[in-house]
Amino acid sequence: MRPLAYARVSTVAEAVEIVAADPAGAFLAGGTTEIDLVRLGVARPDLLVDINDLPLHDIEDLPGGGVRIGALARMSEVARTPVIAGRYPGVAQALLLGASQQLRNMASMGGNLCQRTRCAYFRDGVSPCNKREPGSGCSALDGLNRGHAVLGTSEHCIATHPSDVAVALVAFDAVVHTAGPGGARRIPIDDFYLPPGDTPDRENPLRHGELITAIDLPPAGIAERSVYLKFRDRQSYEFALVSVCAAVRVEDGLVTEARLALGGVGTKPWRSRLAERRLLGAPATAESYAAAAAYELSAAVPRRHNTFKVELAQRAIVRGLTQAARGGMR
Numbered sequence: 001m002r003p004l005a006y007a008r009v010s011t012v013a014e015a016v017e018i019v020a021a022d023p024a025g026a027f028l029a030g031g032t033t034e035i036d037l038v039r040l041g042v043a044r045p046d047l048l049v050d051i052n053d054l055p056l057h058d059i060e061d062l063p064g065g066g067v068r069i070g071a072l073a074r075m076s077e078v079a080r081t082p083v084i085a086g087r088y089p090g091v092a093q094a095l096l097l098g099a100s101q102q103l104r105n106m107a108s109m110g111g112n113l114c115q116r117t118r119c120a121y122f123r124d125g126v127s128p129c130n131k132r133e134p135g136s137g138c139s140a141l142d143g144l145n146r147g148h149a150v151l152g153t154s155e156h157c158i159a160t161h162p163s164d165v166a167v168a169l170v171a172f173d174a175v176v177h178t179a180g181p182g183g184a185r186r187i188p189i190d191d192f193y194l195p196p197g198d199t200p201d202r203e204n205p206l207r208h209g210e211l212i213t214a215i216d217l218p219p220a221g222i223a224e225r226s227v228y229l230k231f232r233d234r235q236s237y238e239f240a241l242v243s244v245c246a247a248v249r250v251e252d253g254l255v256t257e258a259r260l261a262l263g264g265v266g267t268k269p270w271r272s273r274l275a276e277r278r279l280l281g282a283p284a285t286a287e288s289y290a291a292a293a294a295y296e297l298s299a300a301v302p303r304r305h306n307t308f309k310v311e312l313a314q315r316a317i318v319r320g321l322t323q324a325a326r327g328g329m330r
């Protein structure tokens, strides 16, 4: 048996100091992922620092129409907050389509962003897996890779990032605030997720002991008509095979602004900038949406069991954009 110490802290400075001082220390928020990984032997902390007493639970308006979400705000609470549901319905919907009601009541926003992949080889604790044990190989490349990524992959890792809400946050240029041993940082969320390259064990730029304190959603009028659609093997309590967050502004029949991000197909929450650029000035029609979707997926590298994701993602994009152009979730 391995000993595991537990500490509860009441200030951000204390949390950072204690974890930074212990190379095997880790933060504990809702525990819905961390405890599973400890039980599986995939995470091996010797100290869990419980951060639930920190004053990071609030959801506040920012000047100009943005919103600041505390890192400890719970998924369910964020989804039902009127400013989120009203100004960023795609974010609210992404939260509501994730996990289960019980999990959403426990799971924090900071923990959601830091959750690890659901790749079965990563989580079984024994298969070769470069993410869990750098240099050991990737069992998914020639293994069961139906749920794996087709965009942003490398020969070292093809795992998807499982978060739903991160996809919507990427679409609206959220900014992650942190406090760490080196001070405070603001990290644009698209930079928060690192592609696997040859270091798939490094998933984000957080340094050891660096704590997420808040997530800012900047003002974005287009987000008020956003949608989040999730396609999966069963309709609840399941991770996405493909998901799409879409928002589109149409004037005189032409697309003047578009936001698009994908889940379930990329090694990180996938901002679809190629498609966004292709849509600008195009007629707001299913044909334009399909052309933009094909353009975005042209870089896809499917494997033996996940070829279907390319077509599914293209169809999801068309449906998402069509629904967004009609007025979103309303």
Ligand SMILES: Cc1cc2nc3c(=O)[nH]c(=O)nc-3n(C[C@H](O)[C@H](O)[C@H](O)COP(=O)(O)OP(=O)(O)OC[C@H]3O[C@@H](n4cnc5c(N)ncnc54)[C@H](O)[C@@H]3O)c2cc1C
Binding pocket: 026, 027, 028, 029, 030, 031, 032, 033, 034, 035, 036, 071, 072, 097, 098, 099, 100, 103, 106, 107, 108, 109, 110, 111, 112, 113, 114, 115, 162, 163, 164, 165, 210, 211, 212, 213, 237, 238, 239, 240
């Ligand atoms: C059965 C099941 C189904 C799920 N389905 C979905 C789904 O469909 N969609 C989806 O998006 N998610 C899903 N999830 C994941 C769930 O959303 C996450 O488990 C949850 O959001 C993690 O939050 P937490 O507060 O419990 O984090 P914890 O488990 O406490 O922590 C997770 C990780 O984040 C770190 N951490 C926590 N807070 C911070 C912080 N503030 N700063 C820095 N590091 C921090 C911890 O050290 C740990 O490494 C599912 C989970 C389960 C168990």
Ligand code: SF4
Binding pocket: 117, 119, 120, 121, 122, 128, 129, 130, 131, 132, 137, 138, 139, 140, 141, 148, 156, 157, 158, 159, 200
């Ligand atoms: S896809 Fe990534 S997480 Fe899965 S086995 Fe390969 S290296 Fe590990």
